[in-house]
Every structure is written in C-alpha cells, then in structure tokens.
Amino acid sequence: MIDTEYADSRSDMNVLAKLRSIFENAAEGIFQVTLDGHILVANPAAARILGYGSPEELIAEVTDIRQLYVDPERRDELIHEVKTKGIVTGFEVQVRRKDGCVIWTSSNIRTLMDESGRIVGFVGMGVDITERRRAEDALRESEMRYRTLFERAGDAILILEAEGENAGKIIDANQAAAEMHGYTVNELLTLKITDLDTPDAAKETPDRIRRSLGGEWIKEEITHRKKDGTVFPVEISGGLIEFGNHKYILSFDRNITERKQAEEAIRSEYAFRKAIEDSTLAGVATVDLDGRQTYVNPAFCRMVGWTEEELLGAMPPFVYWPPDEMEIISDALQKTISGRAPHGGFELCFRRRNEERFDVLVFLSSLKDGQGRTTGWLAAVYDITERKRAEEALENYAIKLEDANRLKDLFTDIMRHDLLNPLGIIKTATEQILVAETRDERMCNTLQMIKRNADKLIDMIKSASMYAMLESAEKLERSKLDLSEIFREIANNFKSQLEEKNMKLEYISKSGCCVMANPMIDAVFSNLLGNAIKYSPPGRKIEVKVIEEKEHFKICVKDWGYGIRDEDKPKIFTRFQRVDKKGVKGTGLGLAIARRVVDLHGGKIWIEDNPEGGSVFYVEIPKA
Ligand code: ADP
Secondary structure, three states, X not given: OOOHHHHHOOOOHHHHHXXXXXXXXXXXXXEXXXXXXXXXXXXXXXXXXXXXXXXXXXXXXXXXXXXXXXXXXXXXXXXXXXXXXXXEEEEEXXXXXXXXXXXXXXXXXXXXXXXXXXXXXXXXXXXXXXXXXHHHHHHHXXXXXXXXXXXXXXXXXXXXXXXXXXXXXXXXXXXXXXXXXXXXXXXXXXXXXXXXEOHHHHHHHHHXXXXXXXXXXXXXXXXXXXXXXXXXXXXXXXXXXXXXXXXXXXXXXXXXXXXXXXXXXXXXXXXXXXXXXXXXXXXXXXXXXXXXXXXXXXXXXXXXXXXXXXXXXXXXXXXXOOHHHHHHHHHHXXXXXXXXXXXXXXXXXXXXXXXXXXXXXXXXXXXXXXXXXXXXXXXXXXXXXXXXXXXHHHHHHHHHHHHHHHHHHHHHHHHHHHHHHHHHHHHHHHHHHHHHOOOOHHHHHXXXXXXXXXHHHHHHHHHHHHHHHHHHOOOOOOEEEXXXXXXXXXXHHOHHHHHHOOOEEXXXXXXXXXXXXXXXXXXXXXXXXXXXXXXXXXXXXXXXXXXXXXXXXXXXXXXXXXXXXXXXXXXXXXXXXXXXXXXXXXXXXXXXXHHHHHHHOOOEEEEEEOOOOOEEEEEEEEEO
C-alpha cells in the first residue's frame, strides 16, 4: 500500500525508495481508485493478476473499475461497506482478466480521505485466489459427496470414540443407524455403542475396540437391541480411522435378520431334504452336466454296495453299470436328455459290488438351478428284485391255477355227462325192478336204498356242476320272466313231496310280477321251497309271498319248521355248510347256489326267524 500524501512529503528519501521497491515487487496487487472508479495507481502485480502487460496499460484500458467486475453490483456493495466501516478485509469477488477469463480475487480495501476527512477514493491490496477457491470447491463437493453417502447408505454407519474414558461413545451416526435401532440420530449421539449391543455382545465390545486400535478390521455377527428392546442380528464391519491426532472407530452395521431367516429356511429345507433322502428306500444319485457323479444317498450306497467316497466324482461308465448293459443304460440316459423319458421310469439292470446283478426301476429327471437352467440329472432308483420275484411267482401261480381250472372243468364235464348217464340207467333199472319185484321185502328195501342213493348222487352231481358253472360265470343272460308262472311250475314239481308230508303251500301274489331274470332263477325258489319242506315237521304250512317294492320284487318263503340258530345263519349260504341235519337228504350246496344266482341278478338273499317258529327266507330281484 502507498499513500501519495507521503510521496509528496519531505521525509526520508530512503524510506520512500524502499516503499517504491515494495510497491514494485510486491506479490499482491496494489491499487488506488477514485470514488467514481477510476484507477489512479496500480503496481505490476495488479497488472499481472489482471492480465495486462503493465500498470500503464491497465490504467489506460480500464477506465472504470466496474469493468473488471463480473457482477458490477458487488462493487456497490463493497463501496457501501468500506464507507460505513472504513475498511473491508478479505473481500472476495470474481473479476474478468484482460483475456476475458474470470478469476477469483481477495482484497483488503480501505478509504482514502483528504485533510477535511472527506472520502476521495480507496486503496486496496488484492491477490488471485482462484486456485484456493477451486481447491475449496473441490473439498466442499467431496465433503458433500461423502455426507450424502453417509446419510443415504442402507447400512448403519457409526463413528465411535476409540480411546479414553469415552471409548465407544457414538460421535456420529447416519439416518440408517437411527432407523435400524429405533432412535433418532440425536438420541444416538447421546449413547455409547454398548447401549446398542445386547448384554452378551457388550461383553466383547472392549475387546473389539482393543483389536481395532491394534489395526484389525473387525467383521463379526453379533446382536443389537432396539430402543423398544427388540433384539436383532447385525453384521458389524469396522476399524480404526484417524483424524488429526484423534482416533475413531468407523463401523458399518447391517441388519441381517432377513439373511438369517433365509439361511435358517435354507438350513431347515436342507435338513428336511436330507432326512427324506437319508430315510427313503429309493436310491438317489445325481450327475452334473459332464456326467460326473455329484451325489448319492445312503440308500443308493446300500443298494450298490459302494461307499459315497468311492462313487462321488466318478465319470461314466459307473462301476454299478454291468458292462453288457451299458448300451441299454446309455440309451435310457439319452432318452431322458432329449425329454423322452417314459412316465413309468426305466427298468434297468445294475450291478452290486459283489458282482451280483439286480433289477432296478429308475426315474430320471433334470436338475435345475434357481434360474431354471439344467445343471445335471437326478436318478431315483428302486431295487425291484423282490417285486420281479413276486411277479414271477404270481405268474407261475396263475399258470397253475389255470391248469387246476382246466382240470376242474374237465372233471365237471365228466361228472355231468359220464357219471349222470350211468347213474340215470341205474336209477331207471332199479325203479323197473322195484315195480316188478315187490314181494321180497329185503330185496325191496335194498332196491329202495339203491334208488335213494342214485337220486342223491344225481342231485349232488347236478348241484356240483351247476355250482362250478356259476362260480366261473361273470354274468347271466337275462330276459323278462313272470314270477307267478315260475312259482306255479315249482309248486307243481313239489306237489308229491308236499302231499307226502301232508303240507300246504300258500301262495300270495298279484299277477304279472315281471323280473329281468335267467331261467336259472327257478333253482333259487326250488331250493327254498325244498328246504322249507325238508326242514319242517309234517303237517305244517309254507307261505310264499311276492311283495312289490319300488325297484324290486321281494319274495318271502316262510315255514313253521325247525328254524335255524343265530350262530348258524352266516354259514348256511356257503357251500357244504350243512347244519346238523343228519337224516335229512341234501348236498349242502343249495343255498350257496341260490346266493350265487341272486348275486348274478344284482339281487339280495337273507334269512330271518319266523316269530311263530321256523324261518323266513327273503329274496330281492330287480324289477323288469
Ligand atoms: P342242503 O342240501 O343241506 O339242504 P342247503 O344249502 O340248501 O343244503 O342248506 C344248508 C343248510 O341250511 C341245511 O343243511 C340246513 O341245515 C339249513 N336250512 C336251509 N333251509 C332251512 C329251513 N327252511 N329251515 C331250517 N334249516 C334250513
């Protein structure tokens, strides 16, 4: 700075020379300006800062100091301030250099007065602070960036005091840290990190701080506690940072509740899958896309006899493939890869460690990753040796059964044709002799006995062959038949027997009871009527009633005979179950035949007691 007042004075010339030298050589620009903005004096530095060749050039070209201002209003602001305060320091303003480029300058300005104290102008000293401003801007920007990062980070960021009695105190925290723990940022700033730790985690905190101070970057999973007491798992990642001479701990905390839950879900899923794979009887084996064996379950190892260690990592052909089956197995694999695996799986032959071959049923399917890409192939393998054996046994049994059936048919045929004929001849001959030879009583009795037995045999053969035929029949041909007519004929057939035992048959029915039936249906009613006669003492009556129901005709055959004990009732419809009726002739097949015939008609047969003594047999036959 130079004051022209002194230049004119007669003071020491050396001082003046010194001042001029300072003025000429100063790094700062020194200038004097009139009230209306005219530059009176400027030093070389001022010219240099503003891009002019010399102070003279500057003074000549800048006729009004306002020309230099990027924002001329700042000049008015400055003048106002200098006038009121007398001096302004560090006035920072953007000015335009001669070449048009804009720079930042910082100046100290003060007023210049005449003797009467009137402001006549200003003197100032300025420096170019463009570089400093640029550095400051860059710093501010980077600070902003970091602040934004700090504030917006998804993870909690905490800065803690690292040393001294306040070690662990929270110095700074971001919004995420506040939200994660249910506090406000300001509340966090009054706490220590141990206030966020659960008691268990807090025990280890001094040790973590100590290790951080030792330079270790800590990464651990611990538990934190929210303001409301909720405990949650966090992954902390932190270490030492130093500002100036002060040590802090920077800690990033991530709430890993969801990750833990996902891990837990995966763990239990894995445990579940493993339990199934370990307990299943099915062998499970997988290969990757190269064909390498990647997994085998215990059942598979048991099945083939090789251990997991021996099987894993192997490449095809696998040890459990019999060499002569390779082609079939490869073909099955090929079919699976091209999506042509049959639903029912492949029946293949595998080999055990002891060389034994065994049949397996293999279901092959592809293994997919999360994106649905095929990562390999899975085989579910069932040892079907036993099943095969059972199938073979069953097949043999069926063959034997067929043979037996053929034999039965043959025998039935023989009975029907080859036995009945000679028996018929015996019977007729006996009858003829009986008619002629009636005088000799003994002979007569013998002949009667022969006839009785021939009758019995004929009955038996007829019943047995009928039963055999019904057993193998699946259905009977049916046509419309009138029950009244059937009964009329049956009653006719039993006429002599009824008379013999002095019994009366009462028939109660309306006419035209039509059913869809096979003519064999008469065997049912003949048998019931025959039994009613056989198992009743002479002189009793028998009642046959036909009742029309919605979908059936119900036929009741009621006798007042010996009746049937409750414990015998379930047995009488099965073949050869004669219930203690010694002396009464019968085959024990009659009711079995009746039931089979009724079944084949889609009807029902059952027995009830006659409350007045005796039995009632019921038969239901669908209406026509
Ligand atoms: P069976 O040829 O012996 O008559 P059934 O199959 O016709 O054979 O009858 C089986 C058994 O049921 C008979 O032996 C008899 O004990 C008993 N039974 C059948 N009907 C009657 C009835 N109406 N009264 C008493 N017992 C009967």
